[in-house]
Amino acid sequence: MVLGADRYATRGDTLVFLSTLALSLIAMSLPPGLRDPVASGLRRSILWPFLQLQTQSEELRISRTRLVQVTAARDSAALAATFLGELRAENTRLRDLLGLRARLGSRFVPAEVLHQASPTDPLTVVISAGARQGVQPLAPVVAPEGLLGIVSVADGSTSVVATWAHPEFRASGMAADGSVYGILSPRGTAGPGGWVLVLEGVPYRQRVPFGTVILTSGLGGVLPRGIPVGTVIAVAGETGWERTYLVRPAVPPGAVTHVMVLVEPGAGDLRPAFEPDSGGAQP
């Protein structure tokens, strides 16, 4: 390493600088087929220990938060332990009765979101679960509130998720009652942290009341039916035969910390799993 306090740029410095600019431009112009293996290789080699460190740090943070909750619940648990056997049997009966797993119809892998310091972080995020845990590309990624995005690249122990805010994201959406269908895509921001979606292609004669919850329709075969995406908040525009609605997303990609990857989504309707009292989608 050459360290010197007082120096100006020499011809060699300028040459190195121009070379880095050229390499950067080449990197930017790489097609996804070449770009993804390079990025994946870096995550699996140089960045692997740092991603492990970030994962451990996130888990530690969660552990401390939960410790407080556990401590607070300890006294209640001690009392409840008196009836533990009875409670366990009742719980088993209720779970069987409710058919929670059948309703979810999916096997899922929990993961932490490893946010990075970049303005484009909400577009693609790294999560702490990868191919070793069964994560595959195109697997839906959900938070308890709804859809975050889909897996674009699955490495060994991490994955890259293209969130709904990514410019290339598209999904078929429908009103919660199934009366209206349209195409969901990201559209800018409505405030400092408020990225929004639009629901396009809704026939002009069909009105969608504000506050309507928009779910994935299941059309297309990638995202299962019934995952909440957001809530209609305004009309964004009207053309000759269609209306476009603004949708406030259910999951803010820049703030979400824990997600589930649906590794076997199945063809069922996931709507019941996201209903407030079902508990089926809690990671």
Place this chain on the structure above:
Amino acid sequence: MRRGDVLRFWGVLVLLVVLQFSLRSRLGNERVAPDFLLLALLIYTIRARPGASAAAGFLVGLLSDALTPASFGAGALAHAIVGYLSSWAKAVFFAENLLVNGGLFFVGTWLRNVILAVASGKLAGPQMTWELLVWSPLEGVTTAAAGVLVLMVFRQWLAIRLEQT
């Protein structure tokens, strides 16, 4: 620099990298929390030649891009430019002063985000406005504050002469 000084210098940079992946997520909003990785680069550029700073910036940016593939290449470009300009500007214009260094960290963070946002082509309209006028300046302030703190604590290890303001 003597061998011991070099080791201590690199020790501080490694510490900042570790903080990036361990502490940063605990410092509140991710978009405002200090960027320790960029801070390590900027501290490196204070002492290094512009060419080496550009190369270091390129590598840091490329690693950053691997974690945010939506802007692959844009981070390398932004960090290389910021690294080169920081090192060059330090040599030509700036005195070794704590506040000046703080200003360098602020401007470096903001400029990095501007170049990254523009070069990635993924942000536009109100998104770009909010990013450049709200989030990036706030991140610049926290990064500058962290940088000034690091310089004050480790000024001997970093072998940086800090004049009184």
